[in-house]
Amino acid sequence: MKTVSLKIDDSIFGETENILARIKKPRNRYINEAIDYYNRIQKRQILEKQLKRDSDLVKNESLSVLKDFERVDYVD
Template sequence: MKAVSLKIDDAIFSETEKIISEMKMPRNRYINEAIDFYNRLQKRNLIEKQLKSDSYAVREESMNVLREFEDLGYND
Protein backbone atom coordinates (compact mmCIF):
# COMPACT_ATOMS: atom_id res chain seq x y z
CA MET A 1 0.00 0.00 0.00
CA LYS A 2 1.08 3.55 -0.70
CA ALA A 3 0.84 6.37 1.79
CA VAL A 4 -0.69 9.59 0.51
CA SER A 5 -0.90 12.98 2.13
CA LEU A 6 -3.83 15.13 1.09
CA LYS A 7 -5.62 18.27 2.12
CA ILE A 8 -9.39 18.07 2.52
CA ASP A 9 -11.77 20.99 2.86
CA ASP A 10 -12.96 21.39 6.44
CA ALA A 11 -16.62 20.91 5.51
CA ILE A 12 -15.90 17.70 3.58
CA PHE A 13 -13.76 16.38 6.40
CA SER A 14 -16.44 17.09 9.02
CA GLU A 15 -19.13 15.41 6.93
CA THR A 16 -16.87 12.43 6.33
CA GLU A 17 -16.11 12.08 10.01
CA LYS A 18 -19.83 12.06 10.84
CA ILE A 19 -20.55 9.42 8.21
CA ILE A 20 -17.69 7.08 9.11
CA SER A 21 -18.57 7.41 12.78
CA GLU A 22 -22.12 6.26 12.08
CA MET A 23 -20.90 3.51 9.78
CA LYS A 24 -18.21 2.44 12.26
CA MET A 25 -15.75 2.30 9.39
CA PRO A 26 -12.08 3.30 9.46
CA ARG A 27 -11.37 6.57 7.67
CA ASN A 28 -8.73 4.91 5.51
CA ARG A 29 -11.17 2.22 4.31
CA TYR A 30 -13.83 4.85 3.57
CA ILE A 31 -11.43 6.99 1.53
CA ASN A 32 -10.12 3.95 -0.36
CA GLU A 33 -13.66 2.91 -1.27
CA ALA A 34 -14.54 6.46 -2.30
CA ILE A 35 -11.51 6.70 -4.58
CA ASP A 36 -12.23 3.26 -6.03
CA PHE A 37 -15.81 4.30 -6.79
CA TYR A 38 -14.68 7.58 -8.37
CA ASN A 39 -12.06 5.79 -10.48
CA ARG A 40 -14.67 3.37 -11.82
CA LEU A 41 -17.00 6.29 -12.58
CA GLN A 42 -14.27 8.14 -14.46
CA LYS A 43 -13.28 5.01 -16.42
CA ARG A 44 -16.92 4.62 -17.43
CA ASN A 45 -17.04 8.26 -18.53
CA LEU A 46 -13.88 7.82 -20.59
CA ILE A 47 -15.28 4.70 -22.26
CA GLU A 48 -18.55 6.52 -22.99
CA LYS A 49 -16.63 9.39 -24.56
CA GLN A 50 -14.61 6.97 -26.70
CA LEU A 51 -17.73 5.08 -27.79
CA LYS A 52 -19.43 8.32 -28.82
CA SER A 53 -16.38 9.30 -30.83
CA ASP A 54 -16.15 5.87 -32.49
CA SER A 55 -19.89 5.85 -33.16
CA TYR A 56 -19.67 9.22 -34.87
CA ALA A 57 -16.80 8.01 -37.06
CA VAL A 58 -18.73 4.86 -38.04
CA ARG A 59 -21.87 6.91 -38.70
CA GLU A 60 -20.02 9.14 -41.12
CA GLU A 61 -18.59 6.15 -42.98
CA SER A 62 -22.00 4.43 -43.07
CA MET A 63 -23.55 7.54 -44.59
CA ASN A 64 -20.81 7.62 -47.23
CA VAL A 65 -21.49 3.98 -48.15
CA LEU A 66 -25.23 4.67 -48.29
CA ARG A 67 -24.65 7.61 -50.64
CA GLU A 68 -22.49 5.43 -52.87
CA PHE A 69 -25.24 2.79 -53.09
CA GLU A 70 -27.80 5.47 -53.86
CA ASP A 71 -25.55 6.83 -56.61
CA LEU A 72 -25.33 3.34 -58.11
CA GLY A 73 -29.12 3.01 -58.14
CA TYR A 74 -29.39 0.31 -55.45
CA ASN A 75 -31.96 2.22 -53.44
CA ASP A 76 -34.94 0.21 -54.77
Protein backbone atom coordinates in the same frame (compact mmCIF):
# COMPACT_ATOMS: atom_id res chain seq x y z
CA MET B 1 0.10 -0.02 -0.63
CA LYS B 2 0.98 3.66 -1.18
CA THR B 3 0.90 6.43 1.39
CA VAL B 4 -0.69 9.68 0.22
CA SER B 5 -0.94 13.02 1.95
CA LEU B 6 -4.20 14.87 1.26
CA LYS B 7 -5.55 18.32 1.90
CA ILE B 8 -9.29 17.99 2.47
CA ASP B 9 -11.70 20.90 2.83
CA ASP B 10 -12.74 21.34 6.46
CA SER B 11 -16.42 20.86 5.65
CA ILE B 12 -15.77 17.60 3.76
CA PHE B 13 -13.51 16.32 6.52
CA GLY B 14 -16.07 17.12 9.21
CA GLU B 15 -18.88 15.45 7.30
CA THR B 16 -16.70 12.41 6.66
CA GLU B 17 -15.77 12.12 10.32
CA ASN B 18 -19.46 12.26 11.29
CA ILE B 19 -20.32 9.52 8.82
CA LEU B 20 -17.38 7.37 9.92
CA ALA B 21 -18.46 7.62 13.54
CA ARG B 22 -21.92 6.34 12.58
CA ILE B 23 -20.88 3.52 10.26
CA LYS B 24 -17.87 2.42 12.33
CA LYS B 25 -15.53 2.15 9.36
CA PRO B 26 -11.84 3.11 9.36
CA ARG B 27 -11.14 6.39 7.57
CA ASN B 28 -8.53 4.78 5.34
CA ARG B 29 -10.96 2.06 4.18
CA TYR B 30 -13.70 4.64 3.58
CA ILE B 31 -11.44 6.87 1.46
CA ASN B 32 -10.14 3.88 -0.53
CA GLU B 33 -13.72 2.78 -1.28
CA ALA B 34 -14.69 6.34 -2.25
CA ILE B 35 -11.76 6.66 -4.67
CA ASP B 36 -12.47 3.22 -6.13
CA TYR B 37 -16.12 4.18 -6.69
CA TYR B 38 -15.16 7.50 -8.29
CA ASN B 39 -12.59 5.78 -10.53
CA ARG B 40 -15.26 3.38 -11.80
CA ILE B 41 -17.54 6.33 -12.62
CA GLN B 42 -14.73 8.12 -14.46
CA LYS B 43 -13.83 4.99 -16.45
CA ARG B 44 -17.46 4.66 -17.56
CA GLN B 45 -17.55 8.30 -18.64
CA ILE B 46 -14.29 7.91 -20.57
CA LEU B 47 -15.62 4.79 -22.27
CA GLU B 48 -18.92 6.52 -23.06
CA LYS B 49 -17.09 9.43 -24.75
CA GLN B 50 -14.91 7.01 -26.73
CA LEU B 51 -17.91 4.98 -27.85
CA LYS B 52 -19.71 8.15 -28.93
CA ARG B 53 -16.69 9.28 -30.96
CA ASP B 54 -16.37 5.84 -32.55
CA SER B 55 -20.10 5.71 -33.24
CA ASP B 56 -19.98 9.12 -34.92
CA LEU B 57 -17.09 7.96 -37.12
CA VAL B 58 -18.94 4.80 -38.11
CA LYS B 59 -22.13 6.79 -38.74
CA ASN B 60 -20.34 9.22 -41.04
CA GLU B 61 -18.62 6.40 -42.92
CA SER B 62 -21.92 4.50 -43.24
CA LEU B 63 -23.62 7.57 -44.69
CA SER B 64 -20.81 7.95 -47.18
CA VAL B 65 -21.12 4.30 -48.25
CA LEU B 66 -24.89 4.65 -48.50
CA LYS B 67 -24.50 7.66 -50.81
CA ASP B 68 -22.08 5.65 -52.96
CA PHE B 69 -24.64 2.85 -53.23
CA GLU B 70 -27.35 5.33 -54.15
CA ARG B 71 -25.17 6.66 -56.97
CA VAL B 72 -24.58 3.11 -58.22
CA ASP B 73 -28.34 2.47 -58.24
CA TYR B 74 -28.92 5.52 -60.46
CA VAL B 75 -26.21 4.49 -62.93
CA ASP B 76 -27.93 1.16 -63.69
